[in-house]
Amino acid sequence: MIVLDGVSKRYNGHTVLDEVSIAFGAEGVTALIGPNGAGKSTLFGVVGRLIRPEAGRVAVDGSDVATARSSDLAKTLAVLRQDNHIAARLTVHDLVEFGRFPHSKGRLTVTDRDHVDRAIEYLALDDFRNRFLDELSGGQRQRAFIAMVLAQDTKYILLDEPLNNLDLRHMTEIMKLLRRMADELGKRVIVVLHDINFAATYSDRIVAMRDGRVVADAGAAEIMRPEVLEAVYDTKVDVRQIDGRPVALYYS
Amino acid sequence: MTDLLTRRTPTPVPARPRRTGVGVLIGAILGILAIASLFIGVSDVSPLALLTGGPDSSAAFLLVTSRIPRTVAVLLAGASLGIAGLIMQMLVRNRFVEPGTTGVTEFATLGMLISTVFWPGMAVVGKMAVAAVFGLLGTWVFLRVVRAVPVRQLVLVPLVGIMLGGIVGSVTVFFAYRLDLLQSLGQWSQGSFASVMQGRYEFVWIAGAMVVVAWFAADRFSVIGMGEDFATNLGLDYRRVVAVGMVIVALITASVLVTSGVIPFLGLVVPNVVSLIIGDNARRSIPWIAGLGAVFVIACDIIARLVRFPYEIPLSVIVGIIGAALFLWLLLRRRGRAH
Numbered sequence: 001m002i003v004l005d006g007v008s009k010r011y012n013g014h015t016v017l018d019e020v021s022i023a024f025g026a027e028g029v030t031a032l033i034g035p036n037g038a039g040k041s042t043l044f045g046v047v048g049r050l051i052r053p054e055a056g057r058v059a060v061d062g063s064d065v066a067t068a069r070s071s072d073l074a075k076t077l078a079v080l081r082q083d084n085h086i087a088a089r090l091t092v093h094d095l096v097e098f099g100r101f102p103h104s105k106g107r108l109t110v111t112d113r114d115h116v117d118r119a120i121e122y123l124a125l126d127d128f129r130n131r132f133l134d135e136l137s138g139g140q141r142q143r144a145f146i147a148m149v150l151a152q153d154t155k156y157i158l159l160d161e162p163l164n165n166l167d168l169r170h171m172t173e174i175m176k177l178l179r180r181m182a183d184e185l186g187k188r189v190i191v192v193l194h195d196i197n198f199a200a201t202y203s204d205r206i207v208a209m210r211d212g213r214v215v216a217d218a219g220a221a222e223i224m225r226p227e228v229l230e231a232v233y234d235t236k237v238d239v240r241q242i243d244g245r246p247v248a249l250y251y252s
Numbered sequence: 253m254t255d256l257l258t259r260r261t262p263t264p265v266p267a268r269p270r271r272t273g274v275g276v277l278i279g280a281i282l283g284i285l286a287i288a289s290l291f292i293g294v295s296d297v298s299p300l301a302l303l304t305g306g307p308d309s310s311a312a313f314l315l316v317t318s319r320i321p322r323t324v325a326v327l328l329a330g331a332s333l334g335i336a337g338l339i340m341q342m343l344v345r346n347r348f349v350e351p352g353t354t355g356v357t358e359f360a361t362l363g364m365l366i367s368t369v370f371w372p373g374m375a376v377v378g379k380m381a382v383a384a385v386f387g388l389l390g391t392w393v394f395l396r397v398v399r400a401v402p403v404r405q406l407v408l409v410p411l412v413g414i415m416l417g418g419i420v421g422s423v424t425v426f427f428a429y430r431l432d433l434l435q436s437l438g439q440w441s442q443g444s445f446a447s448v449m450q451g452r453y454e455f456v457w458i459a460g461a462m463v464v465v466a467w468f469a470a471d472r473f474s475v476i477g478m479g480e481d482f483a484t485n486l487g488l489d490y491r492r493v494v495a496v497g498m499v500i501v502a503l504i505t506a507s508v509l510v511t512s513g514v515i516p517f518l519g520l521v522v523p524n525v526v527s528l529i530i531g532d533n534a535r536r537s538i539p540w541i542a543g544l545g546a547v548f549v550i551a552c553d554i555i556a557r558l559v560r561f562p563y564e565i566p567l568s569v570i571v572g573i574i575g576a577a578l579f580l581w582l583l584l585r586r587r588g589r590a591h
Contacts, residue, residue, distance in 0.1 A: 048481075048484065048485060050485075070489065072487070074485065074486050078485060079485045081482075088478060088532040089527050089528075090474075090533055094474075094531070098486060099486070101471065101486040101487070102486055105471075106472070106535075
């Protein structure tokens with residue numbers, strides 16, 4: 001479990017996380033939603049030991065993020081941040097191999113290579129494995145990063161807006177993939193999403209944040225209601241049932 | 253957990269970008285140039301003279317005391333400066349930085365001046381140590397400045413570095429002028445291997461050793477080259493790797509500075525060319541950068557010795573001309589692509 005206990009973070013007097021206490025890890029896919037500046041990325045930063053909170057503590061499977069060895073945490077928790085505009089000319093294979101770094105420290109064993117091969121295969125990147133990242137399309141590149149995280153072989157995978165800049169087909173592809181990773185591989189995926197309909201369709205649990213606080217935390221059925229979504233996003237949202245599934249309409 | 257992943261027999265992996273042929277070619281050119289370098293000069297040192305004269309001849313003496321040291325110094329300086337550039341580029345995450353465009357070289361030169369003023373009788377090793385400390389300081393200052401001024405634009409970052417170097421350089425020139433040391437300063441700022449002799453070049457081996465250190469830590473540098481978040485996610489101590497990188501850059505800069513003086517553009521051009529050929533995975537690119545850097549400098553050194561034979565022109569002039577042309581090409585080529 002990833003347990004946050006009274007976590008607060010301020011930037012120049014502005015509160016980004018306000019005594020957040022929440023636990024992740026019981027469900028396969030958890031979607032983290034909320035307007036810009038709600039504190040979602042900061043929350044990921046704090047869990048991924050990239051940002052040090054002013055108050056509170058974060059524990060991953062019982063070990064405190066602030067004191068645990070970073071290299072040990074890297075074997076249970078993988079965080080993929082938003083801005084992966086990596087300028088380096090690396091091949092897909094190179095990138096996925098770096099995912100094994102916490103285990104191999106750069107000296108790849110047979111087991112490591114096996115993990116790399118399987119991750120590449122799982123993400124259907126076999127044909128691209130020797131392509132440079134800057135030669136790939138946005139969707140392929142995003143898959144390459146997810147393959148890296150998969151090769152890292154962690155129980156928890158945190159993805160910050162993995163659907164950014166992707167077209168419809170690739171968005172759906174990535175969400176199905178995250179679902180499969182949770183169902184087939186037992187991963188615990190926590191994903192920041194802006195499209196609430198994707199969140200409702202593919203996740204087991206939706207956590208909504210606003211102004212640095214968790215304002216709603218439940219299954220899709222309870223979150224996908226006009227009054228809840230309007231309170232979260234401060235905009236008019238209509239919710240209809242289509243084929244038995246709630247669909248939010250916010251295109252007024 | 254991953255046992256659930258479906259296993260299948262491993263398929264043959266298509267070739268990764270290795271470019272063995274080009275690598276062998278670079279190695280061959282390097283060998284030929286290195287041998288040529290041994291036999292170019294005013295005095296008669298030729299294979300024939302060596303064979304007829306035996307081990308006590310003046311030719312053999314020259315070979316051992318001058319030609320071999322010069323060739324070794326050129327090769328090690330060329331190899332290591334490319335690596336210093338690569339590591340700076342990883343630390344800053346910008347392709348257009350190297351010790352010469354970040355103020356590091358200027359700081360190291362200031363260190364040389366200070367050691368000359370305060371401890372004139374100091375042994376070269378002491379001067380080099382002071383230069384290295386100043387180089388380290390320079391790297392630190394540059395990283396702080398870049399972090400404070402959030403310039404992520406590709407060309408703006410080296411501009412900041414060049415300005416920083418300009419400020420430090422002008423301070424150095426001012427004191428050198430006041431203290432009548434402009435001549436020494438000119439010597440350091442103009443790279444040349446003309447005065448390299450046995451007993452006066454050995455510090456460049458430190459730079460060579462740094463290449464080996466960099467190669468051992470290659471994966472770590474590749475990872476920090478992808479940013480602090482990325483490195484932390486993989487459990488890497490970002491600050492420690494940055495610190496090691498800074499020390500490598502400072503030691504290479506200082507040891508080349510005391511051996512030959514400033515050699516511009518090399519750290520910029522060579523890693524960029526290698527990146528185009530083979531990519532940025534440091535484990536693969538470091539041998540390439542070292543090899544190509546050595547070829548570049550030894551070719552320039554041979555040209556510097558031949559253009560006005562029997563006189564020499566400073567190596568940095570040749571390197572500057574060729575390097576600047578290559579650098580421009582890299583810049584324009586980049587602009588020619590989508591962004």
